[in-house]
Amino acid sequence: MIQLLRTLGHLTVDGVWQVGFATRFLFAMLRHSGPSFARFSLTIRELYFSGVLSLVIIVVSGAFVGMVLGLQGYDTLQRFGSESALGSIVALSLLRELGPVVAALLFASRAGSAVTAEIGLMKATEQLTAMDMMAVNPIARVVAPRFWGGVLSMPLLAAIFSTVGVIGGWFIGVVVIGVDNGTFWSQMANSVDFREDVVNGVVKSFVFGWAVSLIAVFQGYDCTPTAEGVSRAITKTVVYSSLMVLALDFILTSFMYIGK
Amino acid sequence: MNRAILDLWVGAFVALGFAALMFLAMQVANVSEEGTRGETITLRARFEDIGGLKVKAPVKSAGVVVGRVAAIRFDPQTYQAEVEMKVSAAYPFPKDTIASILTSGLLGEQYVGLAAGADSEMLKDGDRIEMTQSALVLEKLIGQFLFNKAAEGGSNK
Amino acid sequence: MTTNPHSADPVVELRGVDAGYGDRLILSGIDFSVRRGQLVAVMGGSGSGKTTLLRLVSGQLRARKGSVRVFGESLEKISEKELYALRRRMGMLFQFGALFTDLSVFDNVAFPLREHTDLPESMIRDLVLLKLNAVGLRGAATLMPSELSGGMARRVALARSVALDPELIMYDEPFAGLDPISLGVIGQAIRKLNDALGAASILVTHDVVESLSIVDYVYLVSQGKIIAQGTPDEIRNSPDPFVHQFIYAEADGPVPFHYPAPPLEESLLLEAEVAP
Ligand SMILES: Nc1ncnc2c1ncn2[C@@H]1O[C@H](COP(=O)(O)OP(=O)(O)OP(=O)(O)O)[C@@H](O)[C@H]1O
Numbered sequence: 253m254i255q256l257l258r259t260l261g262h263l264t265v266d267g268v269w270q271v272g273f274a275t276r277f278l279f280a281m282l283r284h285s286g287p288s289f290a291r292f293s294l295t296i297r298e299l300y301f302s303g304v305l306s307l308v309i310i311v312v313s314g315a316f317v318g319m320v321l322g323l324q325g326y327d328t329l330q331r332f333g334s335e336s337a338l339g340s341i342v343a344l345s346l347l348r349e350l351g352p353v354v355a356a357l358l359f360a361s362r363a364g365s366a367v368t369a370e371i372g373l374m375k376a377t378e379q380l381t382a383m384d385m386m387a388v389n390p391i392a393r394v395v396a397p398r399f400w401g402g403v404l405s406m407p408l409l410a411a412i413f414s415t416v417g418v419i420g421g422w423f424i425g426v427v428v429i430g431v432d433n434g435t436f437w438s439q440m441a442n443s444v445d446f447r448e449d450v451v452n453g454v455v456k457s458f459v460f461g462w463a464v465s466l467i468a469v470f471q472g473y474d475c476t477p478t479a480e481g482v483s484r485a486i487t488k489t490v491v492y493s494s495l496m497v498l499a500l501d502f503i504l505t506s507f508m509y510i511g512k
Numbered sequence: 513m514n515r516a517i518l519d520l521w522v523g524a525f526v527a528l529g530f531a532a533l534m535f536l537a538m539q540v541a542n543v544s545e546e547g548t549r550g551e552t553i554t555l556r557a558r559f560e561d562i563g564g565l566k567v568k569a570p571v572k573s574a575g576v577v578v579g580r581v582a583a584i585r586f587d588p589q590t591y592q593a594e595v596e597m598k599v600s601a602a603y604p605f606p607k608d609t610i611a612s613i614l615t616s617g618l619l620g621e622q623y624v625g626l627a628a629g630a631d632s633e634m635l636k637d638g639d640r641i642e643m644t645q646s647a648l649v650l651e652k653l654i655g656q657f658l659f660n661k662a663a664e665g666g667s668n669k
Numbered sequence: 670m671t672t673n674p675h676s677a678d679p680v681v682e683l684r685g686v687d688a689g690y691g692d693r694l695i696l697s698g699i700d701f702s703v704r705r706g707q708l709v710a711v712m713g714g715s716g717s718g719k720t721t722l723l724r725l726v727s728g729q730l731r732a733r734k735g736s737v738r739v740f741g742e743s744l745e746k747i748s749e750k751e752l753y754a755l756r757r758r759m760g761m762l763f764q765f766g767a768l769f770t771d772l773s774v775f776d777n778v779a780f781p782l783r784e785h786t787d788l789p790e791s792m793i794r795d796l797v798l799l800k801l802n803a804v805g806l807r808g809a810a811t812l813m814p815s816e817l818s819g820g821m822a823r824r825v826a827l828a829r830s831v832a833l834d835p836e837l838i839m840y841d842e843p844f845a846g847l848d849p850i851s852l853g854v855i856g857q858a859i860r861k862l863n864d865a866l867g868a869a870s871i872l873v874t875h876d877v878v879e880s881l882s883i884v885d886y887v888y889l890v891s892q893g894k895i896i897a898q899g900t901p902d903e904i905r906n907s908p909d910p911f912v913h914q915f916i917y918a919e920a921d922g923p924v925p926f927h928y929p930a931p932p933l934e935e936s937l938l939l940e941a942e943v944a945p
Pocket residue numbers: 690691695713714715716717718719720721722764
């Protein structure tokens with residue numbers, strides 16, 4: 253019993269420490285973000301590694317999610333004779349929830365883990381210390397560009413995910429099942445609101461981009477500099493960012509759509 | 513990796529991302545939809561019951577979208593719903609136009625239908641449409657139907 | 670080999686310094702100084718705190734007690750900006766090289782030049798090739814760090830640490846993993862570089878023979894204390910049993926081989942008691 257309480261206390265104190273460190277780290281990073289934009293080629297390189305290299309998984313997953321939505325949506329709607337609403341269902345599900353959330357989860361496991369591994373290994377092999385010794389701040393030179401690369405990639409990836417998903421839903425609904433093409437698009441356009449759905453989706457993915465990127469760079473920078481420490485940090489990145497994305501999604505959804 | 517190739521890839525990625533956003537805005541949300549483009553005038557109408565009508569629902573005439581619902585208010589004096597619509601200035605409607613709340617399909621969304629009258633004077637910005645027809649609420653319809661049946665049964669006896 | 674005559678001002682000066690990690694004290698009561706033009710060796714057993722001493726001098730670790738002055742400035746309450754200004758005048762070779770694994774050999778050596786100077790690319794190219802030539806690896810410029818052997822990586826790291834012609838150079842085990850020929854060449858290069866730049870150098874090493882032949886002064890560290898110091902000749906002829914054991918690599922003597930621990934029998938007995 254005492255042991256249990258002690259473990260609980262230990263976990264709580266540890267958690268608070270971590271959050272405190274992460275916050276200080278975020279401010280230090282923002283303070284040292286100048287070079288990420290002044291020397292934009294640093295960030296471009298990270299846009300390549302976080303964004304371009306995540307494209308394949310985003311496009312493929314988006315297509316499949318859209319096609320499944322097409323099938324399931326049609327199956328459910330035709331019971332009520334409302335197949336015409338298929339376009340709305342597909343587009344709203346993707347824009348509001350699935351696009352931002354699934355893209356962020358994929359991004360965390362594809363790009364976030366890679367960023368953690370890279371920074372963690374640089375730390376373990378003293379590359380960060382070496383840089384510091386050359387009077388080059390590793391937060392400005394290594395960490396901040398990776399953070400901004402992630403933050404900028406995320407909304408674009410989510411938009412690509414949603415678009416590919418809508419096309420996937422259209423392919424199943426219109427091409428394969430034979431819902432009327434005009435009805436599909438016009439119903440969609442009628443029920444999707446630009447501000448309410450498109451802009452809110454982009455806002456969500458932007459917030460997720462911050463969360464996932466911050467967790468990824470922080471775990472890398474904060475890891476124990478050993479092979480085991482790096483692998484533990486990678487696991488933490490994936491687990492923490494997934495939980496964070498889902499929790500933030502709940503909070504954002506309740507602010508954006510409910511109680512208005 | 514070569515700097516130029518890197519730039520090219522990232523440029524393509526960013527272009528693709530913005531193309532996707534444009535697609536979502538234009539094709540999916542259809543920002544540029546007819547009837548909300550260009551200049552609009554504001555029309556008002558009072559309804560006994562608006563059913564499930566929502567802000568931004570389309571305003572249609574002869575099935576064509578000519579505007580959008582801009583605001584819905586409750587009027588405590590008359591206990592009626594006051595609906596404010598933005599209708600394209602390009603389509604002037606006569607003074608005796610009838611506004612009714614209709615449903616697209618059995619379970620579809622509700623919209624405001626405008627049936628043009630024959631008056632020679634046209635509605636101007638801020639005018640009120642006097643003749644309105646409320647939404648058909650399913651429960652009321654069924655209630656009425658049952659009541660009529662019962663009444664029929666009673667009289668037939 | 671004598672100390673340079675124009676070497677009055679100390680580049681590094683430690684007075685009564687204590688330092689450690691967490692709640693473990695690693696170094697205590699250290700007095701240590703290096704003057705301009707001097708090449709100083711720090712020798713001692715594994716884990717005796719040599720790398721820690723370099724961290725102290727380079728401002729990666731703050732002293733618990735005593736004063737650390739580098740280029741005449743105290744590191745005690747220095748701001749990050751001032752520390753970076755000092756570090757631009759330092760070069761450090763890390764024990765494990767610490768090359769940037771995502772950059773080629775050429776780009777690694779060019780890194781400090783590109784970060785801190787506005788030299789045109791053609792000039793950077795010439796400078797980098799010169800530095801690589803000095804460590805015998807001009808031909809390896811296009812390789813990636815993963816394609817180098819341990820000794821080659823060390824030599825590239827050496828070229829990188831002196832790319833900006835520093836005034837204070839710290840070498841952490843530059844000879845480990847080098848074959849006898851490269852070892853001699855690198856040893857001579859370190860000496861020549863120090864004299865040519867008029868710099869001060871600290872050489873942390875286990876290689877007694879090579880370092881005694883090139884350095885001006887030697888500090889012997891054991892268990893966090895400086896136990897002996899002097900010119901190479903003084904060290905060689907020291908009657909001190911500690912020094913004698915270390916220089917002549919004898920297993921038995923006052924320098925302990927073991928990391929501090931309770932006696933072995935005690936540990937084993939303890940385990941035996943716990944086990945059943
Ligand atoms: N980052 C650290 N955190 C905690 N303890 C450390 C750290 N680095 C070194 N130590 C401890 O400090 C002591 C001295 O380490 P140091 O690296 O200075 O030894 P060294 O003399 O350089 O040894 P070697 O010749 O093996 O490189 C060791 O006992 C080690 O356990």
